[in-house]
Amino acid sequence: MTKETAQATAPTLRLTDIRKSFGPVHALKSISLEINRGEVIGLIGENGAGKSTLLKILTGIYQPDAGKIEVNGKSVKFRGPRDSSAAGIGVVHQEQSLFTNLSVAENIAISSGTGHRTGTRFGFYNWGQLNRSAAETLNIIGSKLNPKTRVGDLSFVDRQMVEIARAIRVDAGKDGSPLVILDEPTSLLERGETEVLEREIRKLKAFGSVIFVSHRLDEIIRNCDRILVMRNGELVADRVTSTVTEDELFKLMVGHASHASKKSRTSIDSSATPVLEVSRLSLKGKYSDISIAAHAGRITAIVGTSGSGREELSRAIFGAEKFDSGSIALNGSKVRGWRIPKAVSKGVGYVPSERKVEGMVGGYSAAENIVLTHPGKAAVGPIVLPWKRNKIAQEWFTTLDVRPNDIALELDRFSGGNQQKVVMAKWLNDPNLRVLVLDHPLRGLDPGAAETVNEQIKKACDKGAAVILLADTLEEALEMGDEILVMRDGAVTGHYDMNVDNPSTLDLLERMV
């Protein structure tokens, strides 16, 4: 390599010995890494491994306790997001975060500094310059969008282009190459727009570097040049993509090989009374005439699109929503006045998809959350015994390997995967659990946490509970389900007993749409 100026040969980003702690938790223990111009780096790790902390340090939201950050060879200190964005580091967030009532140009300008080139000065817009600089930025990523268009009028894919334009900004790349962080662009992945993602990454690669964060190991391998693996706040591996396999990555992330065994199917004892019998349940405009017989130890997976009525149905089973007609019976006896407290007292549990809103009381400690639904074991009548509560919580923390191992910590301070473990514990703590309704239980979970949750689902089955599962993906439904119910527009359009039938994802899709 010929020796040019220091700037041209310096890596886009170099971190040296970055550390960050929150209270007793070492979120990052000495992270050092380099990212070169034009590289696409995959960043993976379990929830709680320190990925988000690292990203927040790169974007100026957190300040590291120690260590050095260099961008294009220059040592920098980020006091806030504005500093990191001025240094050429941009983020495309998990969810689209655009202002739909503003124009494309305004959206691009809003996160950039004030100055002549960006078209804002002293807080005032110079509309001509604003639109020109937005068009220039869009041009870099090969988009021909009109900067004056209102973002609300754009298609999903075009909005994604605006997100990227906003991340790279106009003045980045002039004196170095920009670094764009794609933070779990799940909105794209969930829509199956993987080719859009690949195109984005190719374009970004042409003039800058990319950090791609995802839980999907196949996506990571397909798109990245190099893969960084984080575990417990440390960088445990730095591999060139061609030298690793998915299994290896999993092992590096979790610390042990995947021991997810294929679930053994449970067959129906047709003479037994179903634990849960839903007969001809209807709710006007949502679903009609739904019948389900869920047996002990079996998982009934319900698949369907978002308008299929499966969410409403699952909430009706838990007593969280009303139904117009039909009936629900537990162990053969019909229930009356079906509300959440009654359902819970009869041994019905529910893990909602909106974990932070409905699944938990974030400001309460993990221990208090675990005994909240079934305080019986930790109380004598109405009197709560804190030492009993702590003992129960500690047992669950050990069983589920919840990290950090601190039952007194407020639950909203845990990572998503560990929160979900606690939410599961809350229901598994019921010795008489009969029906467990799971709405997207693995959403946003890293493979390690997902494995733990899946194990607990199987354990609940072994103890005789009937499980109703609204899975994230069809593959998950096919793998976990003993029985699969397909719903479309509020009606059951397919029913498979997995002991007998062997439907493919295509078979299910056909009946869903």
Place this chain on the structure above:
Amino acid sequence: MSTTVATGAVSTEKATKDGLLQRRATKLWQAVGPLVIFVIMFAVVAILTPTFIGGGGVTIVASSAAPILLVALGQAFVLNIGSIDLSNAAITVLGAILLAMTLGPLGAVAPLVVLIMVTLFGAVNGLIVAFAQVPSFALTLGTLGIFQAAALVVSGATTVYVDANLDLVAWLYTGAIAMLPMTFILGVVVAVVAWLFLRFTRPGQGMTAVGKNESGAIFSAVRNRGLKVVAYSLSGFMAGLAGITIIAQAGSASPMGLGSDLLLPGIAAAIVGGTSISGGVMNPLNVIFGALTVALVPIATTALGFDPSTQNLVYGVVIIVVVALTLTRSRSATVK
């Protein structure tokens, strides 16, 4: 190489220690902040006015804190569950008037009857908030007016004097333990019972859960509506106790008299005592010091010889500063 590793380990350890210390310090301040602030303020006043303690300052502060404390404890229960009760001071006045009217004819049964009535008034507030889902601010602003009107009608818009049996309650004001009047002791006892209730009972824990995240609590089978009714009933009950202390002190009650201006001091005392306005944080023991602080400020400004026209100014500034010091902040910088 080995040296860098060693220093690295040390600095990480140090960072951890600092973080842990910080967390412990925050928790400690949450636990004793209101006490410390009251003690400091009281000491300053005592030093600047040497006659303050000798002249019965302690008794004066405690007896004027008593009704504030009782109203504030009820308010704190409602705030803790995520609502507000603007009508509780009006319930105090109505309760005091009812007691003044019934003490003569009913004797010892009268306080009991009045307490049952005010608890029901509170329960009505709670039932409407929980089941008709009227926002608590709007509803209790309305019932505030209704209870005030009821007080006017019942009393005939004049002062009602207790015509007999006053000694049944008067001992609360005249009796004292260690310079502290029985009315204040009553407030402290209620606070201790409230503390035990919140910390060690299922309904108490449920109430705090509802205040922290109502949806999360509902989906955990916490009976949020029932608990709201309980919180408002407690607010009514404690407002009634405050009404009894007023009769004990004055022997009479009127719609415009003692107790009619308890609403804002009650809210201030709850908040100075560390209760969160947005719900989910409450320590009844700290409300004691919140009430003492709120009661101390006007007495202290008088004792220190402030011009009467500046007393409200001082009161306002002190409340703001004290709340800024004792407020339990959430990690995000948003405050309702």
